[in-house]
Amino acid sequence: xxxxxxxxxxxxxxxxxxxxxxxxxxxxxxxxxxxxxxxxxxxxxxxxxxxxxxxxxxxxxxxxxxxxxxxxxxxxxxxxxxxxxxxxxxxxxxxxxxxxxxxxxxxxxxxxxxxxxxxxxxxxxxxxxxxxxxxxxxxxxxxxxxxxxxxxxxxxxxxxxxxxxxxxxxxxxxxxxxxxxxxxxxxxxxxxxxxxxxxxxxxxxxxxxxxxxxxxxxxxxxxxxxxxxxxxxxxxxxxxxxxxxxxxxxxxxxxxxxxxxxxxxxxxxxxxxxxxxxxxxxxxxxxxxxxxxxxxxxxxxxxxxxxxxxxxxxxxxxxxxxxxxxxxxxxxxxxxxxxxxxxxxxxxxxxxxxxxxxxxxxxxxxxxxxxxxxxxxxxxxxxxxxxxxxxxxxxx
Amino acid sequence: xxxxxxxxxxxxxxxxxxxxxxxxxxxxxxxxxxxxxxxxxxxxxxxxxxxxxxxxxxxxxxxxxxxxxxxxxxxxxxxxxxxxxxxxxxxxxxxxxxxxxxxxxxxxxxxxxxxxxxxxxxxxxxxxxxxxxxxxxxxxxxxxxxxxxxxxxxxxxxxxxxxxxxxxxxxxxxxxxxxxxxxxxxxxxxxxxxxxxxxxxxxxxxxxxxxxxxxxxxxxxxxxxxxxxxxxxxxxxxxxxxxxxxxxxxxxxxxxxxxxxxxxxxxxxxxxxxxxxxxxxxxxxxxxxxxxxxxxxxxxxxxxxxxxxxxxxxxxxxxxxxxxxxxxxxxxxxxxxxxxxxxxxxxxxxxxxxxxxxxxxxxxxxxxxxxxxxxxxxxxxxxxxxxxxxxxxxxxxxxxxxxxxxxxxxxxxxxxxxxxxxxxxxxxxxxxxxxxxx
Numbered sequence: 001x002x003x004x005x006x007x008x009x010x011x012x013x014x015x016x017x018x019x020x021x022x023x024x025x026x027x028x029x030x031x032x033x034x035x036x037x038x039x040x041x042x043x044x045x046x047x048x049x050x051x052x053x054x055x056x057x058x059x060x061x062x063x064x065x066x067x068x069x070x071x072x073x074x075x076x077x078x079x080x081x082x083x084x085x086x087x088x089x090x091x092x093x094x095x096x097x098x099x100x101x102x103x104x105x106x107x108x109x110x111x112x113x114x115x116x117x118x119x120x121x122x123x124x125x126x127x128x129x130x131x132x133x134x135x136x137x138x139x140x141x142x143x144x145x146x147x148x149x150x151x152x153x154x155x156x157x158x159x160x161x162x163x164x165x166x167x168x169x170x171x172x173x174x175x176x177x178x179x180x181x182x183x184x185x186x187x188x189x190x191x192x193x194x195x196x197x198x199x200x201x202x203x204x205x206x207x208x209x210x211x212x213x214x215x216x217x218x219x220x221x222x223x224x225x226x227x228x229x230x231x232x233x234x235x236x237x238x239x240x241x242x243x244x245x246x247x248x249x250x251x252x253x254x255x256x257x258x259x260x261x262x263x264x265x266x267x268x269x270x271x272x273x274x275x276x277x278x279x280x281x282x283x284x285x286x287x288x289x290x291x292x293x294x295x296x297x298x299x300x301x302x303x304x305x306x307x308x309x310x311x312x313x314x315x316x317x318x319x320x321x322x323x324x325x326x327x328x329x330x331x332x333x334x335x336x337x338x339x340x341x342x343x344x345x346x347x348x349x350x351x352x353x354x355x356x357x358x359x360x361x362x363x364x365x366x367x368x369x370x371x372x373x374x375x376x377x378x379x380x381x382x383x384x385x386x387x388x389x390x391x392x393x394x395x396x
Numbered sequence: 397x398x399x400x401x402x403x404x405x406x407x408x409x410x411x412x413x414x415x416x417x418x419x420x421x422x423x424x425x426x427x428x429x430x431x432x433x434x435x436x437x438x439x440x441x442x443x444x445x446x447x448x449x450x451x452x453x454x455x456x457x458x459x460x461x462x463x464x465x466x467x468x469x470x471x472x473x474x475x476x477x478x479x480x481x482x483x484x485x486x487x488x489x490x491x492x493x494x495x496x497x498x499x500x501x502x503x504x505x506x507x508x509x510x511x512x513x514x515x516x517x518x519x520x521x522x523x524x525x526x527x528x529x530x531x532x533x534x535x536x537x538x539x540x541x542x543x544x545x546x547x548x549x550x551x552x553x554x555x556x557x558x559x560x561x562x563x564x565x566x567x568x569x570x571x572x573x574x575x576x577x578x579x580x581x582x583x584x585x586x587x588x589x590x591x592x593x594x595x596x597x598x599x600x601x602x603x604x605x606x607x608x609x610x611x612x613x614x615x616x617x618x619x620x621x622x623x624x625x626x627x628x629x630x631x632x633x634x635x636x637x638x639x640x641x642x643x644x645x646x647x648x649x650x651x652x653x654x655x656x657x658x659x660x661x662x663x664x665x666x667x668x669x670x671x672x673x674x675x676x677x678x679x680x681x682x683x684x685x686x687x688x689x690x691x692x693x694x695x696x697x698x699x700x701x702x703x704x705x706x707x708x709x710x711x712x713x714x715x716x717x718x719x720x721x722x723x724x725x726x727x728x729x730x731x732x733x734x735x736x737x738x739x740x741x742x743x744x745x746x747x748x749x750x751x752x753x754x755x756x757x758x759x760x761x762x763x764x765x766x767x768x769x770x771x772x773x774x775x776x777x778x779x780x781x782x783x784x785x786x787x788x789x790x791x792x793x794x795x796x797x798x799x800x801x802x803x804x805x806x807x808x809x810x811x812x813x814x815x816x817x818x819x820x821x822x823x824x825x826x827x828x829x830x831x832x833x834x
Contacts (some may be wrong), residue, residue: 058686059715060678252462252472289427295432311429336430344433 032082041078045147046394047071055385056104062383065199067098071153071391072146086120088134099387101156102306102373103240116168124314125219126176135222136160136202138167138188138239139286140266141314143223144276148362150225150280151331151352152369152389157312161260161288162246162302169205170194181217185210192243193302200257201245211237218268225257227270228358229278229320235268247303249296258291258303270292273322278316280329287311294338309338312348324360331371340382347376365393420426428653433716439658448557449548449711450565450671453574456490456537456541464531465492465584473533478540478568488578490564490571498524500546501699501721506605507795507803508750510788513698514806515602518813521554531588539564539571541668549719552710553602555595563711566670586828597814599807601710603718605753606798611650611693618686619653620707623696623724641658642785644728645739647698648759648774650695658696658704671708678713690717693728695720706771728774729787730755738776741783745777747789752797781831 032038049071057063073094092115097331098104118132135143141158147283162167171190177183179222185208192205211218213235241262249256266284273279288310293303303309312335320327333350338345368390374380447783456476459465464474471473476493478485486496497749501513516524521742530536531819536551536607538544546561563571572578611617649655661668672680685728686692694705709717732754734742746754759774778784794802802808 064825252459252464292431309431327779345431 027328029275029389037082039080043078044394045072045074045076046396047073047147047391047393048390049391051099051387051389053099053104053252053385053387055383056099058222059248060123061104065099065104069097069099071372072132073146076116083127084122086122086278088118088120090116103381121326124176125181126178128175128221129172129173130221133165133168133170134173135167136163136171136190136241137173137175137188137207138241138262139264139284140211140223140235140237140268140284142167143221145222145227147393147395148224148226150282150316150327150356151329152354152367152371152391154225154352155188157306157310157333157335157348157350158284158286159307160241160262161290161307161309162199162300163205163307165191166212169203175221176269177217177219181208181214181219184219186221188241193246198251198300199245199247200254203244203246204243205241205242205243209237211235215271222266225282225316226278226280226318226320228325228327228361229270229272229322231270232272233268233270234338236266237268238265247290247293247300248298249291249293249300249303250298251300252298256293256296258293260288260290262286262288270318277322278318278320278327280316280320282316283314285311285313292340293343294344303332304337304339306337308340311336315348325361327356327358329354329356329369341379343375343377343379343382344380351375362393363395367391367393410522415527418791421768435531442648449561449563451537452564452565453570453576455475456539456562456564456571456575457576459467460491466583468529468586471596472535473529473531474537475528475530475534476539477528477538477544477547478542479538479544480540480542484541485582486580489580490568491577491579492583493539494528494583496524496540496542496547497813498527498778500550504806506722506726506799507796508746508753508789509605509726510606510790511722512568512686513700513723513725515553515810516550518554518592518810521550522593524585525590525592526735527585527635529585529588531590532588533706534595535560535562537562537564539568541568543667543704545705545707546700546726548711548719549601549703550705553598554592554810555598558711561711563707564755567668569668570670593814593817597811599810600716601706601718602807603695603720604804604807605720606800607718607754608650608693608695608720608722608727608804609626609753609758609798611691615652617652618690620681620684620686620695621649621653621696621703622658623657624655624657639670642679644725644760644784645731645744645778645784645787646728646756646762646774646776647724648728648756650727650755651758651760651769653695654686656680656684656705661705661708667704671712675710677708681709688713692717695723697724699723706798722783727755729785732756733776736778736796738778740778740786744784747791749768751792752788752799753834 027354028042030040033062039374049069051067051069053065055062056065074092076090090332091112093109093112095317098106116134118130118134121129138160139153139319145152159166169190169192171188173186173188175186188207190205193199196202200294215234216231218233218235243260245257246260247258248254249258263287264284268282270278270280290303293299312333314331316329316331318327318329330353335348337346337348338344350371350373352369352371354367357366370386370388373384374384378384413772452548452648459474464472465476476490477496478489478493479496482495482820492559499520502516503512504514504517506514518562536546536556547555548561548563601794610617616676658668661667661671661677692709694702694717696702702719702723706717706719709715730746731738732746732751732755733739756774761770761772763770764775794800795805797803
């Protein structure tokens with residue numbers, strides 16, 4: 001097979017499975033098998049940060065904290081065979097992280113994990129079947145590519161309660177694009193809470209998500225936080241998720257089983273204007289309900305806290321210069337938690353702003369962001385703080 | 397073409413409306429729905445949910461009434477340990493509480509010297525855990541009239557996380573003060589097969605002799621003497637070893653150390669009262685020059701009063717703190733002096749090969765009587781005609797200096813225990829240990 005033909009086949013397969021995700025300069029690629037139908041691609045994805053926070057250190061926990069660390073430190077193996085099968089496997093190694101989203105710890109929580117391992121079967125664009133471990137279909141924010149957010153990172157407050165794997169889960173998904181890619185649907189059946197003895201039932205978590213995408217379509221499984229002015233996008237989405245008998249409101253007596261239900265709506269708009277620049281707006285609202293289990297006699301620890309019963313949302317805005325790969329962004333979030341660090345009805349406001357400078361698109365990007373977290377009720381475990389982060393992203 | 401352009405303009409207008417709408421439901425504060433506080437009083441839940449080690453009598457009563465104590469059926473269990481004498485226990489204890497009848501320390505070589513009342517080894521700890529029916533579901537509560545700190549320290553050393561350890565603040569007195577009844581009936585408990593190997597070994601809460609020497613020499617630790625009269629020659633270390641009535645070689649205050657008597661950590665200066673508040677504990681330490689910037693090492697005579705100080709610093713303040721279980725009975729026994737003004741005879745001094753272990757060179761000052769004046773350096777008890785305990789030394793290759801790799805012998809032994817499967821190779825119930833097989 002000629003080199004030109006191989007390249008042509010490669011493009012067809014990778015486009016079909018969305019495997020390259022815009023990393024045009026990243027990672028080596030191998031072909032194998034008859035007619036070179038098999039493809040493998042290897043990538044490193046690193047986000048190295050300098051974090052500085054005006055809180056968390058010293059004996060009283062109020063001193064300034066500084067840390068170099070990796071926000072993401074990943075190796076991804078992407079594969080495809082023919083037009084109907086794809087594979088995505090990704091590892092993550094986090095090491096001694098001290099500065100967390102809402103708190104500072106003494107670190108030492110090293111973890112190596114298989115972040116994603118998903119087998120992708122594609123009948124055609126209307127019907128695709130995934131199984132394995134990957135991002136569950138709920139909020140747009142969670143489904144946005146980790147390396148392509150508009151702001152420094154995605155919201156840390158959107159994780160679903162009692163999910164066995166945080167942003168990912170194990171299960172199966174049927175999804176596809178209809179009506180000339182103007183409409184996308186997804187249906188999930190996943191583990192949800194996978195504990196067998198401490199939850200009332202070992203039920204699956206079911207989810208459904210749909211979006212309408214006008215202008216240029218968003219037809220991939222994953223979204224992006226910005227298309228850098230290369231597309232005109234307007235997408236409106238909504239999703240629902242539920243799991244029966246997910247936790248006890250009274251863990252001592254093992255009574256008062258509660259269900260989990262959540263819904264979200266979101267909108268994303270990006271529009272480049274010639275000689276003016278690219279404007280981006282994204283917003284979402286989500287409500288995670290656990291039947292008010294936090295009011296129970298001895299509620300399960302999973303129904304309270306950062307990933308417990310809560311509701312809130314975010315608005316993100318961005319502007320990218322027309323002739324310089326410099327993007328300004330701002331973000332605000334407001335969340336209400338049933339109970340956070342012992343405070344009932346705790347409200348958290350999160351404000352942030354900064355810049356992205358794209359040396360080589362998303363493959364080499366510098367981001368600087370300053371953010372502030374305001375607690376409605378301050379206490380020993382929840383004091384307002386400011387964080388300044390500088391991050392260099394490399395996809396190689 | 398014009399139609400398409402108009403369509404796109406309409407879409408742009410729609411998107412701007414969406415933006416305006418989105419701004420109304422997020423951001424700018426106060427827009428998310430609120431939640432109501434529970435109307436009924438909640439029983440404080442068990443492990444993982446009560447962040448504080450200290451609990452009150454009402455919380456413990458709730459657990460007793462819920463049938464959690466010594467239960468073998470549900471997925472959560474509470475074991476109450478009463479650290480006291482058999483007589484006091486028999487006179488009345490919290491329902492379901494078990495008498496901590498085991499040792500709180502054993503004789504062990506710590507580097508070059510045999511030392512008394514040291515932390516329990518793995519086998520002894522396993523025997524204790526199993527006899528009390530402690531297993532992977534268990535939250536352990538220390539609630540009695542004796543010193544819970546010593547046992548709390550050993551549970552922490554062998555890897556129990558704080559959220560599985562609770563201390564009834566104020567002890568048994570808090571229970572009776574709340575109007576709850578005691579019982580003389582000892583519970584019938586089913587032994588477990590649990591092992592410290594199911595936990596994560598945590599030697600960071602213990603200061604070995606070599607670690608303390610290195611810390612003092614390099615000024616990287618904050619020694620806190622919680623038994624103030626240790627600096628007094630009459631404070632003595634009698635009873636640590638047989639025969640009773642003898643004394644270590646010298647007395648004094650460890651270099652860089654401060655005196656904070658253990659009773660000062662408790663309200664009214666009584667160890668049967670609740671601990672002082674966090675702010676009061678901070679103030680107590682800070683006024684004595686201890687601010688938490690360096691790891692604190694508590695010590696006393698034999699490691700018991702040291703744990704009285706360890707508990708509040710670890711449990712309430714969360715500062716970096718260790719118990720020096722060797723304490724003065726060990727520290728006061730290590731000298732290179734061989735003359736009659738210092739030791740009964742030269743055999744009491746460290747062998748020449750172990751000379752780097754001498755600790756009398758790391759003593760700031762001493763007193764000759766209670767509340768008396770301080771004098772520089774150590775005081776050698778032979779000058780008062782006291783009976784001096786003769787140290788038992790051993791010379792081990794690889795532990796000739798505190799800086800040698802084998803110097804911290806107890807923690808090396810204990811880590812080996814943790815990492816070795818029990819005889820027969822049967823794993824217990826958890827994930828500890830890294831031994832092969834099976």
